[in-house]
Amino acid sequence: MTMTQQSTFKPGKGIGQPVGVAVLGMGTVGTEVVRLMDEYAEEFAARIGGPLELKGIAVSDLEKQRPGVPAELLTDDAMSLVEREDVDIVVEVIGGIDYPRRIVLAALNAGKSVVTANKALVAAHADELAEAADAAQVDLYFEAAVAAAIPVVGMLRRSLAGDQVQRISGIVNGTTNYILDAMTSTGATYDDALAEATRLGYAEADPTADVEGHDAASKAAILASLGFHTRVKFDDVHTEGITKVTADDIEAARKAGYTIKLLAICEKVTNDKGEESVNARVHPTLIPSEHPLASVKESYNAIYVDSEAAGSLMFYGNGAGGAPTASAVLGDLVGAARNKVHGGRAPGDNTYANLPIAEFGEVTSRYHIDMSVADRAGVLAELATKFADSDVSLRTLRQEEEERHSRARLVIVTHSAKESKLAQIVDELSQLDYVHEINSVIRLDG
Amino acid sequence: MTMTQQSTFKPGKGIGQPVGVAVLGMGTVGTEVVRLMDEYAEEFAARIGGPLELKGIAVSDLEKQRPGVPAELLTDDAMSLVEREDVDIVVEVIGGIDYPRRIVLAALNAGKSVVTANKALVAAHADELAEAADAAQVDLYFEAAVAAAIPVVGMLRRSLAGDQVQRISGIVNGTTNYILDAMTSTGATYDDALAEATRLGYAEADPTADVEGHDAASKAAILASLGFHTRVKFDDVHTEGITKVTADDIEAARKAGYTIKLLAICEKVTNDKGEESVNARVHPTLIPSEHPLASVKESYNAIYVDSEAAGSLMFYGNGAGGAPTASAVLGDLVGAARNKVHGGRAPGDNTYANLPIAEFGEVTSRYHIDMSVADRAGVLAELATKFADSDVSLRTLRQEEEERHSRARLVIVTHSAKESKLAQIVDELSQLDYVHEINSVIRLDG
Numbered sequence: 007m008t009m010t011q012q013s014t015f016k017p018g019k020g021i022g023q024p025v026g027v028a029v030l031g032m033g034t035v036g037t038e039v040v041r042l043m044d045e046y047a048e049e050f051a052a053r054i055g056g057p058l059e060l061k062g063i064a065v066s067d068l069e070k071q072r073p074g075v076p077a078e079l080l081t082d083d084a085m086s087l088v089e090r091e092d093v094d095i096v097v098e099v100i101g102g103i104d105y106p107r108r109i110v111l112a113a114l115n116a117g118k119s120v121v122t123a124n125k126a127l128v129a130a131h132a133d134e135l136a137e138a139a140d141a142a143q144v145d146l147y148f149e150a151a152v153a154a155a156i157p158v159v160g161m162l163r164r165s166l167a168g169d170q171v172q173r174i175s176g177i178v179n180g181t182t183n184y185i186l187d188a189m190t191s192t193g194a195t196y197d198d199a200l201a202e203a204t205r206l207g208y209a210e211a212d213p214t215a216d217v218e219g220h221d222a223a224s225k226a227a228i229l230a231s232l233g234f235h236t237r238v239k240f241d242d243v244h245t246e247g248i249t250k251v252t253a254d255d256i257e258a259a260r261k262a263g264y265t266i267k268l269l270a271i272c273e274k275v276t277n278d279k280g281e282e283s284v285n286a287r288v289h290p291t292l293i294p295s296e297h298p299l300a301s302v303k304e305s306y307n308a309i310y311v312d313s314e315a316a317g318s319l320m321f322y323g324n325g326a327g328g329a330p331t332a333s334a335v336l337g338d339l340v341g342a343a344r345n346k347v348h349g350g351r352a353p354g355d356n357t358y359a360n361l362p363i364a365e366f367g368e369v370t371s372r373y374h375i376d377m378s379v380a381d382r383a384g385v386l387a388e389l390a391t392k393f394a395d396s397d398v399s400l401r402t403l404r405q406e407e408e409e410r411h412s413r414a415r416l417v418i419v420t421h422s423a424k425e426s427k428l429a430q431i432v433d434e435l436s437q438l439d440y441v442h443e444i445n446s447v448i449r450l451d452g
Numbered sequence: 453m454t455m456t457q458q459s460t461f462k463p464g465k466g467i468g469q470p471v472g473v474a475v476l477g478m479g480t481v482g483t484e485v486v487r488l489m490d491e492y493a494e495e496f497a498a499r500i501g502g503p504l505e506l507k508g509i510a511v512s513d514l515e516k517q518r519p520g521v522p523a524e525l526l527t528d529d530a531m532s533l534v535e536r537e538d539v540d541i542v543v544e545v546i547g548g549i550d551y552p553r554r555i556v557l558a559a560l561n562a563g564k565s566v567v568t569a570n571k572a573l574v575a576a577h578a579d580e581l582a583e584a585a586d587a588a589q590v591d592l593y594f595e596a597a598v599a600a601a602i603p604v605v606g607m608l609r610r611s612l613a614g615d616q617v618q619r620i621s622g623i624v625n626g627t628t629n630y631i632l633d634a635m636t637s638t639g640a641t642y643d644d645a646l647a648e649a650t651r652l653g654y655a656e657a658d659p660t661a662d663v664e665g666h667d668a669a670s671k672a673a674i675l676a677s678l679g680f681h682t683r684v685k686f687d688d689v690h691t692e693g694i695t696k697v698t699a700d701d702i703e704a705a706r707k708a709g710y711t712i713k714l715l716a717i718c719e720k721v722t723n724d725k726g727e728e729s730v731n732a733r734v735h736p737t738l739i740p741s742e743h744p745l746a747s748v749k750e751s752y753n754a755i756y757v758d759s760e761a762a763g764s765l766m767f768y769g770n771g772a773g774g775a776p777t778a779s780a781v782l783g784d785l786v787g788a789a790r791n792k793v794h795g796g797r798a799p800g801d802n803t804y805a806n807l808p809i810a811e812f813g814e815v816t817s818r819y820h821i822d823m824s825v826a827d828r829a830g831v832l833a834e835l836a837t838k839f840a841d842s843d844v845s846l847r848t849l850r851q852e853e854e855e856r857h858s859r860a861r862l863v864i865v866t867h868s869a870k871e872s873k874l875a876q877i878v879d880e881l882s883q884l885d886y887v888h889e890i891n892s893v894i895r896l897d898g
Binding site: 050161167168235338345350353356359 | 783
């Protein structure tokens with residue numbers, strides 16, 4: 007068991023001393039952070055024990071009009087800004103990975119605490135960033151990186167520090183929840199729901215990062231790392247997006263009492279030898295319609311945490327947007343500034359558990375398999391035998407009418423089984439001559 | 453604006469140093485805390501940076517059998533235990549007010565950090581406790597005092613430290629929620645539902661503190677203090693319990709699309725002169741059945757926080773019980789221990805806003821008034837005029853059949869108006885000769 011690397015204590019600046027802040031990026035979030043820092047300057051000073059002083063704002067385009075922002079604060083030289091002596095804390099709200107990585111590392115190495123909202127950066131380079139923060143004995147905060155103002159990072163780091171997290175599952179991407187919710191409530195196709203989400207600003211012009219599950223995967227990596235005190239990176243997350251979910255899948259789910267959501271799921275896996283590992287995954291998931299996550303509408307986020315002593319906890323709120331993200335950034339900024347004034351450090355990443363990433367084939371799931379089969383005697387019995395032979399046991403097998411006379415529609419729900427076994431049987435099913443088509447295979451949870 | 457009083461930095465014990473812990477009280481929570489400290493000793497050491505060492509447990513009855521607890525750790529002299537030099541942190545899970553107040557103050561004065569689950573103590577004596585903690589530069593944690601493992605204290609203290617909380621409303625008492633939920637789902641009377649709750653262990657033999665709203669009032673005081681950075685005490689909370697809620701009220705609410713919950717509500721009030729004050733109150737409340745709080749079942753708790761930038765956040769989970777409370781206590785213990793090892797202090801109570809308590813008459817509510825009136829022409833018009841004259845405007849006025857021929861049942865929902873005006877018109881209504889009976893007056897929210 008590796009102990010945390012924090013060692014010497016870092017004394018504070020003392021009560022009343024101003025805390026210098028540099029903001030990197032003036033998009034929606036940065037603009038809101040700067041505005042609220044100004045509007046609530048007195049409140050923040052009282053909460054911190056000294057005033058926040060905005061020392062500079064790094065932007066890519068100095069020519070752009072930015073009403074209300076003093077021009078002398080703007081610079082396009084982020085690197086020089088973060089190394090300035092009067093800057094104590096750097097707020098990174100640029101986005102991207104490589105460029106902010108360089109700047110954030112430079113800031114940490116220069117002894118500045120960092121607050122970032124950048125999930126992709128944290129999910130890709132957490133080790134390197136945490137090491138730099140530990141070496142400099144400064145804070146690295148990233149509450150805004152997961153579900154904006156829903157304080158799940160703080161909850162896992164602090165509130166559940168005396169508990170054993172068993173499982174985390176949640177809706178952590180607003181765009182895909184908006185699309186799936188629209189498909190569920192209106193019967194729209196995926197393409198129509200995406201078009202509507204784009205028109206309303208819930209989806210970006212290039213929606214790939216959201217609809218392919220990449221954004222949710224970054225968040226899953228961060229949640230798994232914090233919850234299980236280990237390191238899970240973006241590349242460790244098994245990720246499937248929502249682009250293949252059809253209106254027909256949604257309707258079939260609804261009829262069976264389920265709702266389809268894109269879930270991020272983080273859990274510990276114990277293999278046959280009793281060895282523990284960790285799994286984080288993102289995929290469309292059928293959940294019972296009475297499950298609290300099923301009723302999360304529009305672009306809201308919700309995170310469900312199961313832990314040994316606390317039981318089930320759920321956190322719900324706006325998981326994206328300028329103001330909610332700014333709320334999380336400013337909460338971190340006040341925390342980092344308090345530490346600058348009073349001394350002490352926030353709990354950093356503590357990956358002592360050092361769990362391996364589970365082989366995805368070892369992960370257990372339940373499957374919902376919807377297929378068209380030949381409408382002849384004996385098919386059901388043959389299928390049931392097939393499943394019995396494969397170590398995947400059936401929970402329900404339901405036959406439905408199909409329009410074409412010679413076909414029957416079969417909906418199978420399996421019991422929990424290893425992904426490897428499930429993948430294998432789906433493959434075998436697709437090769438049977440009496441299976442005309444596998445309409446959908448969706449995992450089931452909750 | 454008073455600044456926070458934290459001044460000199462308190463250096464830590466250093467990595468690897470053990471942290472001495474005294475536990476006061478071995479009821480359900482204390483027993484679970486001691487058990488989990490032992491079971492997860494390695495995990496906690498890794499999270500803290502040094503091992504927790506249980507130095508002693510104060511109990512009132514030394515004779516009682518306590519399987520698994522080393523007898524040499526037990527003492528009935530809590531005062532000497534908390535002052536022992538090898539004790540760094542005191543965990544208070546006794547309950548009551550006067551006795552734990554003396555012990556906790558002695559512990560703080562002796563330089564020990566304190567973790568308490570005692571809502572009544574914190575709601576009654578927060579000022580005195582916070583002063584002692586500040587003077588000694590130690591931590592005073594009480595996450596478990598509100599809604600057990602739902603981390604609302606940490607959320608208000610830290611996660612929302614960069615935001616402006618506007619309103620907090622929540623179900624913070626499991627016993628009363630169990631009773632009201634049972635009445636709602638089965639149509640049971642209050643007495644029957646209470647009897648069932650007692651039988652199942654959801655209500656204590658003397659349920660007064662729960663059903664009269666006192667327990668919720670302590671929590672409302674704590675939430676309002678943290679949310680608005682001011683001091684609200686138990687005595688400042690306007691408190692009404694659920695003992696007068698009838699099966700008829702519940703049924704009438706259901707028909708109208710509402711659910712009755714015992715809510716704790718904390719909000720800022722601005723009077724006619726523009727002066728701000730704070731109100732905390734606990735009372736049975738009609739909320740729309742589609743509101744997230746309406747679907748909180750059995751003894752679960754949920755807290756809804758509205759803040760300027762984050763928008764609405766909801767937190768849901770087990771709000772009581774040994775294990776969930778132990779989870780919160782242990783989270784605080786790990787936090788306090790981290791500070792002992794690494795230096796620094798958690799954010800303490802910061803009451804800089806120093807808001808007065810609102811006159812209850814100035815608080816605005818909406819009322820749902822259910823009454824029996826004479827079934828004759830003109831009554832509705834007279835009532836409508838009465839309301840118009842009183843500055844309380846009507847939102848809806850609904851007439852229902854009553855069994856007795858000469859009577860009509862009227863259900864009125866008002867717009868938001870001052871409590872003083874609402875109380876006055878209810879008083880006037882009761883004196884009208886054509887008003888036979890006022891069946892219920894319940895506030896409406898959400």
